[in-house]
């Protein structure tokens with residue numbers, strides 16, 4: 472019996488079954504990737520840039536094939552999957568541009584006595600081999616956010632995709648080879664948890680570039696020892712609506728950033744904070760717009776909300792909705808399930824300690840929480856172990872700057888939701904949302920070290 476079965480989350484069809492790689496296979500690919508470091512050392516930045524540029528073009532050329540694979544393996548709607556490949560194109564393009572722009576600094580020793588008449592030259596150098604581990608929900612763009620910058624920096628890469636994503640990951644790696652990356656510079660493997668943990672601790676791995684949940688991150692951190700860790704983890708991101716905010720724009724952002732990808736996004740608008748003066752008007756507009764969303768077959772161009780990744784994920788979200796309702800929450804819309812599909816659900820009066828709002832809830836459910844003052848709002852938002860991104864709708868710039876300074880997050884978007892992301896912007900959180908920053912230029916630095924020459 473195979474170790475893993477890839478099953479279509481929408482129709483339950485078996486797509487593929489396979490066995491995980493073992494420790495011996497981890498050893499073999501890492502031995503190859505150590506040799507690949509010489510190829511990287513001999514490849515000038517402009518050549519790495521040209522290869523990444525070719526990858527960007529190949530992603531564009533194979534957009535539909537990649538999108539269909541993503542939808543089949545994750546249940547993400549085909550329109551969301553196409554957007555993901557457009558984003559991956561931008562990520563690869565940004566990696567190509569930044570590969571040419573990696574520059575250090577020159578220092579003069581005479582800044583402090585004694586006089587030495589020395590010049591210091593500080594350059595960025597690759598760490599060696601990066602183990603890049605990716606989650607199920609954005610299997611291509613998140614992978615390109617790791618492979619692109621790690622390659623641009625001159626590293627070799629062991630790519631470990633989510634087990635559900637083997638086919639889309641294999642096509643991505645094929646495109647990387649077609650673009651010019653050597654097989655001794657990029658290798659993909661899907662080991663079992665034991666062999667993945669073995670790879671994490673392996674002496675020939677210098678950096679762990681991980682995106683996923685807290686449990687996995689804790690296991691990796693416990694095994695990694697003295698290695699560079701770049702962790703992009705969970706979020707419980709707030710979308711805030713102030714009395715002077717544009718309600719239509721806020722509704723649009725809430726729907727696109729909570730119900731798209733069936734709510735399975737780290738930066739999804741998982742908690743809605745609406746000032747009490749506009750709570751009723753906002754809720755009415757939100758319900759009216761949500762009623763128009765098409766729910767169902769993710770391969771249908773018109774579908775807005777498809778299934779969750781598997782039945783256990785749907786069970787967890789459904790149970791949290793039911794527990795919140797049992798705790799006094801009101802259902803304004805939704806609370807309906809068919810198979811792995813949960814209807815977009817809007818709740819009010821959810822208890823602040825309900826799992827649905829206290830934990831990261833990875834599904835299409837929106838708890839609305841009213842507030843009366845900025846002090847109350849800041850306390851509510853910061854009362855979370857997560858701190859990824861936030862969004863606020865207001866015309867008051869002074870308030871926006873106050874929230875920027877007081878909210879414990881990695882990014883505050885003004886008149887946009889917490890799901891704002893531009894591939895070249897710094898990306899990452901504080902607290903349990905992660906360590907370090909992605910965003911192409913920032914990830915290149917995370918996958919590098921500074922080396923100084925004194926002359």
Ligand SMILES: NC(=O)c1ccc[n+]([C@@H]2O[C@H](COP(=O)([O-])OP(=O)(O)OC[C@H]3O[C@@H](n4cnc5c(N)ncnc54)[C@H](O)[C@@H]3O)[C@@H](O)[C@H]2O)c1
Pocket residue numbers: 604605606607608609613631632633634664667668682683684685686687688690691703704705706736737831833904905
């Ligand atoms: N911050 C971000 O950029 C970002 C983006 C997407 C998803 N996420 C987070 O990821 C989670 C959902 O994705 P998921 O279900 O694929 O996450 P997950 O943590 O279950 O798995 C992520 C990856 O880690 C691997 N993995 C699992 N256990 C491991 C272990 N003990 N050691 C090493 N690797 C291990 C998995 O095989 C997969 O490849 C959510 O918490 C979401 O918030 C964060």
Ligand SMILES: O=CCS(=O)(=O)O
Pocket residue numbers: 608609735736737738890892
């Ligand atoms: O899950 C989050 C990934 S992204 O869409 O914010 O890049």
